[in-house]
Amino acid sequence: MVSINYAFREISCKVVYYGPGLSxxxxxxxxxxxxxxxxxxxxxxxxxxxxxxxLYFDFxxxxxxxxxxxxxxxxLYTVPGQVFYNATRKLVLxxxxxxxxxxxSQTAKMDENIESLANMYENLRxxxxxxxxxxxxxxxxxxxxxxxxSIEELEKILNPEGRPYSEASxxxxxxxxxxxxxxxxxxxxxxxxxxxxxxxxxxxxxNEMLVSSGPVSQLPKAPTAGDGWNTGRHGAGAVAVExxxxxxxxxxGQISESASTSGPIETGLPGRSRQSAGRETGAPVMSAQKSxxxxxxxxxxxxxxxxxxxxx
Amino acid sequence: xxPGTFVLYQEQVDRINAALLRLLKKAEAKCALLADQDxxxxxxxxxxQSLDTTAxxxxxxxxxxxxxxxxxxxxxxxxxVLFHQGxxxxxxxxxxxxRYILAIVFDDRTTIGMVRLYAKETADRLKELTMPVAxxxxxxxxxxxxxxxxxxxxxxxx
Numbered sequence: 328m329v330s331i332n333y334a335f336r337e338i339s340c341k342v343v344y345y346g347p348g349l350s351x352x353x354x355x356x357x358x359x360x361x362x363x364x365x366x367x368x369x370x371x372x373x374x375x376x377x378x379x380x381x382l383y384f385d386f387x388x389x390x391x392x393x394x395x396x397x398x399x400x401x402x403l404y405t406v407p408g409q410v411f412y413n414a415t416r417k418l419v420l421x422x423x424x425x426x427x428x429x430x431x432s433q434t435a436k437m438d439e440n441i442e443s444l445a446n447m448y449e450n451l452r453x454x455x456x457x458x459x460x461x462x463x464x465x466x467x468x469x470x471x472x473x474x475x476x477s478i479e480e481l482e483k484i485l486n487p488e489g490r491p492y493s494e495a496s497x498x499x500x501x502x503x504x505x506x507x508x509x510x511x512x513x514x515x516x517x518x519x520x521x522x523x524x525x526x527x528x529x530x531x532x533x534n535e536m537l538v539s540s541g542p543v544s545q546l547p548k549a550p551t552a553g554d555g556w557n558t559g560r561h562g563a564g565a566v567a568v569e570x571x572x573x574x575x576x577x578x579x580g581q582i583s584e585s586a587s588t589s590g591p592i593e594t595g596l597p598g599r600s601r602q603s604a605g606r607e608t609g610a611p612v613m614s615a616q617k618s619x620x621x622x623x624x625x626x627x628x629x630x631x632x633x634x635x636x637x638x639x
Numbered sequence: 640x641x642p643g644t645f646v647l648y649q650e651q652v653d654r655i656n657a658a659l660l661r662l663l664k665k666a667e668a669k670c671a672l673l674a675d676q677d678x679x680x681x682x683x684x685x686x687x688q689s690l691d692t693t694a695x696x697x698x699x700x701x702x703x704x705x706x707x708x709x710x711x712x713x714x715x716x717x718x719x720v721l722f723h724q725g726x727x728x729x730x731x732x733x734x735x736x737x738r739y740i741l742a743i744v745f746d747d748r749t750t751i752g753m754v755r756l757y758a759k760e761t762a763d764r765l766k767e768l769t770m771p772v773a774x775x776x777x778x779x780x781x782x783x784x785x786x787x788x789x790x791x792x793x794x795x796x797x
Contacts (some may be wrong), residue, residue: 369691386697518779
């Protein structure tokens with residue numbers, strides 16, 4: 328949730344880099360950290376394992392400067408991509424204002440991309456976040472490698488709704504800033520819209536001013552008035568999609584997450600813990616009076632036993 | 640309040656700062672900071688010059704979020720207080736209502752008991768002070784989006 332603090336004239340927004348394991352989320356943050364002047368950023372904090380895999384999250388605060396009289400800050404987070412860290416991913420998504428989905432472009436990684444995207448939508452739902460209103464930018468990373476899927480194929484499968492995307496090679500720094508520009512502008516545009524009392528954006532295409540940077544030719548065509556994500560948007564983007572893809576079905580809840588993926592995904596807390604939590608709250612509480620009576624009775628029995636053993 | 644945004648006004652923050660200062664004086668703690676559960680720092684008081692309070696707020700929020708899940712796993716609705724003991728400095732963290740976290744850093748000049756006592760009192764006060772103002776709205780300037788576009792382009796210029 329965007330925090331607007333009038334005392335410090337400060338706006339603070341949270342952006343999360345999501346995606347499968349080893350897709351380059353942390354590399355994105357490392358590049359931003361290395362290239363942004365030190366006065367405009369904080370330290371990069373990585374809660375990682377000994378093997379440098381993200382355990383909880385990476386965190387990088389960025390200060391983009393004074394915008395409309397407010398000192399504007401972005402807090403960039405990554406999630407751990409490995410499947411079994413889902414409980415952690417869900418926590419990091421809390422209060423998110425914008426998401427960069429970092430997809431691995433390698434053909435062999437397509438299933439992992441689909442699984443991670445389905446998991447992201449599921450976690451947004453579990454956090455009661457409206458995914459339709461959430462600013463999301465796709466980053467197709469590792470474009471420098473051989474054996475990669477075409478942009479058309481990635482768009483068709485992962486982004487049938489035509490949200491903005493960037494091509495990137497994060498390890499070389501290509502496309503990292505372009506992605507940053509897109510997501511930060513989308514988030515601030517969304518903030519402005521919300522504070523003006525307007526409805527959250529229902530169209531994925533940001534306004535012309537906001538997408539003027541970067542490879543414009545790759546962007547989906549701007550929608551016509553009233554052309555929302557759910558209403559015929561799918562054929563209007565850079566890629567014409569004739570049939571709803573697996574990802575779009577997953578996104579709309581037509582396919583359950585487990586049905587769309589080959590392996591099981593941990594989706595939050597085990598049912599047992601929730602049941603036990605329910606039992607805790609629903610359990611009858613012993614009244615103080617009753618427990619005092621029991622304690623008094625126990626003491627009396629104890630006294631009699633003690634007297635019988637040592638009294639005679 | 641606009642959906643998806645949380646607005647805090649000058650007067651609210653002034654009162655929060657006054658409550659934090661009172662807490663520091665009574666509990667003889669080093670510094671106190673208030674953050675929200677999304678990891679945004681709201682305000683801070685005391686000796687915070689040597690602390691990276693932005694990172695601290697994000698880590699506190701992360702710590703509290705994971706603690707909440709641990710609580711649920713063991714069948715508790717919430718662990719409302721966290722305490723970390725160091726060699727010189729210690730930190731006491733507690734929830735303020737549904738949305739905020741109060742963190743107090745203190746050393747051996749005071750005791751955990753004193754800090755807990757005044758933290759509880761202050762948390763109750765802060766809960767009232769951080770209640771969302773009815774019909775709160777942020778008035779961002781008309782050229783906010785254009786200004787944002789220009790600023791971001793210049794910042795992330797390759």
